[in-house]
Amino acid sequence: MFWTVVSEQLDAGISAGGRGRLLAVLRDRFPAHHLFGGPARLPPGPRLPARPIREMIDPFDLEVHPAIDAGAAAEGLPPLPRYVLREHDHELRVIVARAAEGASGIAVLVGGSSTGKTRACWEAIQSLPDEWRLWHPINPGRVEAALDELPRIGPRTVIWLNETQHYLLTTPPEVGERVAAGLRELLRDPDRQPVLILGTLWPDYWETITIRPGAGQPDLHTQARDLVTDADIPLPDAFSGQAFSALRGAASGDPRLADAATHAVDGQITQYLAGAPELLARYRNALPAARALIEAAMDARRFGHGHALPHQLLEAAAPGYLTDQEWDSLDDDWFARALTYTAASCRGACGPLTAIRPRPGQPAPQKPYYRLADYLEQHGRVVRRTQWAPAALWDALVAHAAPDDTLQIAVSADQRRLDRCAFPLFTRAAEAGDKSAALRLVQMLARRRDLDGLQARADAGDGYARAQLTHLLARNGDEDAERNLRDRADARDRHAAFELINLLGGRGDLDELRTRADAGSDFATIELFNRLLERGEQEEAERFLRERVASGSKIAARALVEHLVGRGADQEAERILRADPNADEFSTLRLYSLLAERGDQEAEQLLRTQADDGDPGAHFLLINLLARRGEAEELLTRARQGDQGAAATVAYRLVENGHDEEAEPFLRDLADANIGLGPTMLADLLARRGDLDGLQERVALGNAYAAGPLADLLEQRGDHDEAARLRRFGFNADGSIATSDMD
Incomplete structure (x- = not known):
């Protein structure tokens, strides 16, 4: 109550930002029990997940890359080199300053590995007032921490999302969408303003989040895209112009900058400082065992494993990267010596593959986990993009992959038709409750006509597996299976209905297709229409669709419109669209596209506006319009x-x-x-x-x-x-x- 009264008294003449800072100071200097002359009677609330920003004095705790040493430690210099401002720093600091004044904001720095993204964020938050806090969700896992603690984040908090893809590009994607939705709500919640979200992404991750899927493709990152759109601050790969001149000036007092200014190739200063040249040299010049270890880590990452690579996985996979002669020449402690080589620092920066040190309070695993240097990971995605991975790696992934990474690795295996690997991985993920994995597993079983496997999934309650199984059995003439398929289709099981319509269409049973279409089945409507066209019965196909349109079928109206447009009857298609009293948004957009094709500028502008606002249907129709008009440029x-x-x-x-x-x-x-x-x-x-x-x-x-x-x-x-x-x-x-x- 006290703070409510104080807040109301201050409303008259102080800005929101100033009022917030004053209230924070009052809270800090005059706790409630001091003001009321005794201990507070209310029980303490839950501990806030964020820490005071002035307690965050170690940049490496926030995942800023260590730099090469170049003699700096001997001169007593700080762990990080002097910072040289570039164009993106000015843009970032405007957003930070607005947050300090009371306006919530978000900035996502987009650039390649070791381009200075995290360091730029670290430098920018140094200007925030002392009452600010910082939240870096990482324990027990990044996504878990974000979902658990996000509702408790309060005003004047920096949300530190280094490597933002770990929070937004999750498997399954629905989890990342929940994180993104929570962050969007945080930004617009007036009771928790101001907050500042800072993130970093590689360009390919930015592209994955922000590019809209094509027509007919699932949109997996709607919330994430809405969160980060227009929040990007691109970082250049290199220093140039005024930035490079400023670097040379700062180099006189820092041997690390002097070394980078002299030896960095093409102005790639931050990459050089992070040890990139030494990392590449360490990789290229490695003895076979160490090289095999690094390449196993590269391939595990590109096939979908998370950054924490288990000791057992690497130990099992690395031999597959060695020739028989190389393998026979190794002694018994080859793996330990290879790890020693990959862990050695590169001119003060982390080595190619280093053990992950558990934080205080975290349980120590029986065997360590290792992390591949970011720069080598990115390098590996390029140079090993088309390289075959040995069977030993896939076997190791099946045996030792972290549970959270199972689905993505299974997808990679399935894309390569490695069923012996994809099957156990999909099974493991499906048994853990992943619906996407269960779907992919059933598709694989159906592709292989594995009736026993489908039966096992069906017995476990998988409706999609049951539909696939009965469809396969019915196609093989199993009358009981077909009867079962019909019963479940009539009970409104969509999987069964779809498979039954496929079965009827395949055997050419047009009478039953018509019966089911008349009963309201969209599947049957489209299947019968297509079968009639295949038989050359165009008039009958159109008559059938018109009957279904008259009965109120939206899918029939859409199919008829596209069919008419395809044969040049645009005006009749327009009449159908105009006559629909309950036209949905896509039908309205389709009418705009037809009008635009006839030269209606207003209709075309409406279509373009919708497309530019991100409507996938409008975008599809606009591209189709441009193609039909021959707008090649x-x-x-x-x-x-x-x-x-x-x-x-x-x-x-x-x-x-x-x-x-x-x-x-x-x-x-x-x-x-x-x-x-x-x-x-x-x-x-x-x-x-x-x-x-x-x-x-x-x-x-x-x-x-x-x-x-x-x-x-x-x-x-x-x-x-x-x-x-x-x-x-x-x-x-x-x-x-x-x-x-x-x-």
């Missing part, structure tokens, strides 16, 4: 700016017109992001020009669509045995063609 501009829908359209048109060379860069981007037909079209392009190496590279990257064209090419070159084995079994973990058992 705008499509190219959008594609080059990262618009994946535009890139897909450009690529498809170029391929249709025989311009494979121009289409290839767009197709590669689409294939890398696994968007639309990008993976398939790139594989076809490589096959057309007989690029055996290119197809093998795509398979190594997990593009299963490249396996068929590769087999065709092998066959054309006379390698019939290898082609046959590839068609039957796929690729093994070491790049050889072999069976993919699920044991």
Whole structure:
């Protein structure tokens, strides 16, 4: 009550920021029991997760990279080199200053490894008033800490999200979305203002969060994208111009800066200070055992393992990176000596692979965990991008991967058709309750026609597995299975309904499809329409859809509109859209696109506005409009700016017109992001020009669509045995063609 009264008395003439700072000072200097002449009677509240900012005196606690030494310790200099301001620092400090004045804000520094992101944040918060606190959620895990403690974060708090991808790009993605939603709510909660969110991201993580998915692709990062959009502050990879001149001036008092100014390549000062050249030299010049250890860590990270790599995983995987001769030459303590080599500091910075030291209060594991240096991780993602990983690594990942990383590693294995690895990993994640893993597991079992595996999943209560199982059995003529499928479809089991419609369509049972469509099944409506078109019965197909539209079917109206547009009957499509009294948002946007195609500028502007505001339906229709009008220049501009829908359209048109060379860069981007037909079209392009190496590279990257064209090419070159084995079994973990058992 006292503080409420004081707050009300101060409202008259002090700004929000000033009032907040004054109240904080009063609280600190005059605790409640002093003001009321005795001990406070209220029980103490829960301990705040944030710590006073002035207690955060060690930058390394906040994950600032150590720097090379270069003789600085002998001269008694501080652990970090003198700081040289650059353009991004000024932008960041404006946001920090606004927070100090009472306005909540967020800044996400985006740059490559060791470009100075975390150090810039550390330097910027030094200007905050003493009453501010800092929250660095890491224990027991970053995401767990964020979800648990976020509701208790109060005003004047810095939320320190170094390596923000660990909080927002989670497996499953729903967890990261919960964190992002909580942070968005924190920013707009008037009772907890001001707060300051500081994050750091590599550019590829920024792209993953912020690029909108193409039409038909799931949007996994809506909350995260809304959180960070327009909050990015890009960092350059190098010092140049005035920044480099300022660096030379500061170097006179710091041997580390002097060393970097003299020896750093292309102005990459921060990378040099973090020991990047020495890290690369240590990796390139390593003896076979140490090199194998580093490459095993690189591959484990690129296939989805978290940064904490178990001792057992590395010990089991590293031998797979050694030749028989190298392995035979090792002595019994080879692994320990390799770890000693990789752990040695690089001119004062951390070595290539270092043990993670448990913090006070954390239980010490029986065997240590290790972390790969960020710069080497990024380097490995580039230089080992198309390298085969040995079977020993995949076996080690199956046996020793951390539970939180299981699903992502399973996806990587499944993309490479490594069923013997993907199966146990998906199973483990599914049994732990991960719905995404359960779905992928059932898809794998169905692909292999594994009835026993599907039955086991169905017996465990998996409805999707039951639907897949009964569908497979029904296709094989099992009457009981078909009866079961019908019963569950009639009981409104969507999985069963979908599989039943597929079954009916496959056998050409149009009568039952019509019956189920008339009963309201959207699945049956679309299936029957497509089957009628396949049989050349266009008039009957259109008559059927019009009947369903008259009965109020939204899916029939949408299908009819697209069919009419496809055969040039745009005006009739417009009439259908205008006549719908309950048109949804997409139908309205579709009408705008048709009007825009006829030259209606107002309709086109409405469509563009919706698309620019992030509406995926409007974006899809705008790209389609540009393609139909032949607006090649705008499509190219959008594609080059990262618009994946535009890139897909450009690529498809170029391929249709025989311009494979121009289409290839767009197709590669689409294939890398696994968007639309990008993976398939790139594989076809490589096959057309007989690029055996290119197809093998795509398979190594997990593009299963490249396996068929590769087999065709092998066959054309006379390698019939290898082609046959590839068609039957796929690729093994070491790049050889072999069976993919699920044991």
